[in-house]
Amino acid sequence: MKGWRGLAVGAAALSVAVAGCGTSSDNAGGDPGAPKTLTVWLMDGSAPTTLTDALNKEFQDSNPGVTVKYEVQKWNGIQEKLTTALTSNNPPDVIELGNTQTAKFAAEETLYDLSGDVNDLNGDQWLGGLKDSLTWDGKQYGMPFYAANRTVIYRTDLFEAAGIASAPTSRDEWVAAIEKLKAANAADPDFQPLYLPGQSWYSLLSFIWDEGGDVAKPQGSAWAGALDTPQAKAGVEFYKKLVDVSGTKAPKDADEATPQQMEVFGTGKVGMMIGLPWELAGAVKANPDLESKTAAFPIPSKTAGKAAPVFLGGSNLAIPAGSQNPDLAKAYLKLLSGKKYQDMLAEGGSVPGTSTDTQKLATNPLGKALAESAPNGKVTPTTPAWAAVEAGQNPLKDMLTAYLTGAKPLDQATSDANASLSKTLAG
Structure with a gap:
């Protein structure tokens, strides 16, 4: 990056x-x-x-x-x-x-x-x-x-109105906050408690790492995919849980740049997004009213009180x-x-x-x-071959879209992505 x-x-x-x-x-x-x-x-x-x-x-x-x-x-x-x-x-x-x-x-x-x-x-x-x-x-x-x-950028005014007293410090608290935001804004069909695109794979890394997994592991002098491990699968499952519980309207076949998620957040119809500092700055530039109504908290770990690993x-x-x-x-x-x-x-x-x-x-x-x-x-695997993963047909993006849309069950989606990733890393 x-x-x-x-x-x-x-x-x-x-x-x-x-x-x-x-x-x-x-x-x-x-x-x-x-x-x-x-x-x-x-x-x-x-x-x-x-x-x-x-x-x-x-x-x-x-x-x-x-x-x-x-x-x-x-x-x-x-x-x-x-x-x-x-x-x-x-x-x-x-x-x-x-x-x-x-x-x-x-x-x-x-x-x-x-x-x-x-x-x-x-x-x-x-x-x-x-x-x-x-x-x-x-x-x-x-x-x-x-x-x-990336941190979780959120609307402080919407949290307060939904009765969320403090920023989540665990995955369970995060899911509970999403549900409270959804209930408090049920009358607005355009509201999204969490905006999460289907291919936001940098966010996915946090969940995989938090489970103790990884996308790839060294294998001799090369690297091989690790997306088919139980730990990696658990991270992918949690990603889907966030998508499902939030009911996000974000496309499942695109990442945070299509459309730019800061522009979506800037509409005022979103409670949270997993984003970078410049994305918050862009949202505030488009909607200056947000400047006094936003804050951030670390992506929560499954272990209460800890922050998940981040890219x-x-x-x-x-x-x-x-x-x-x-x-x-x-x-x-x-x-x-x-x-x-x-x-x-x-x-x-x-x-x-x-x-x-x-x-x-x-x-x-x-x-x-x-x-x-x-x-x-x-960081992602330190191998020259990783550039081809990001620049080409990214297997992590394909995996997420296939699983979130129901085109493939979890085991097949992760297995296929792992095979593709291993092939690319092998050069």
């Missing part, structure tokens, strides 16, 4: 000339004391300009003769652009990439091995799930930048293997990994990737829910 503010999963192809990749150094192979340029690529919307302006100025002031060439990239087409840049003679020196993209480029040996620099990059503060996304063949190929995860979508930072200024690039990452800039990320609404201190994030109900969920976060 790419940066959560853009969160367009999968990118359209974009042809990029090598000449557009930029030059990493004005003094390649020359006098080490001569002026140098450090080229940094960060993604559109990833970091506020207040952070990047301060970071680049501090770095330049601390490194006389070095100029930071800061370039903002678009998510659309970035995988193709990175592929071109990383195989050129003059790649950038620091790049941001989605945490599901990292394994692909690490396996292609186009990223710098930072295994020996983890301590300098505050590795003891890295979120566990994000660290996993940086690991390939036992080595570390970057550092976490930021993340966001950590976000970005990593890496150094291209062909960088002509790797030491400067490491120093840049070290500065960014410090508390000062991690706090600035948190203040901007992101889960900081290299700081376990979430105090700056937990200053509002949404940030508090993010902070409570993030330490229990996970």
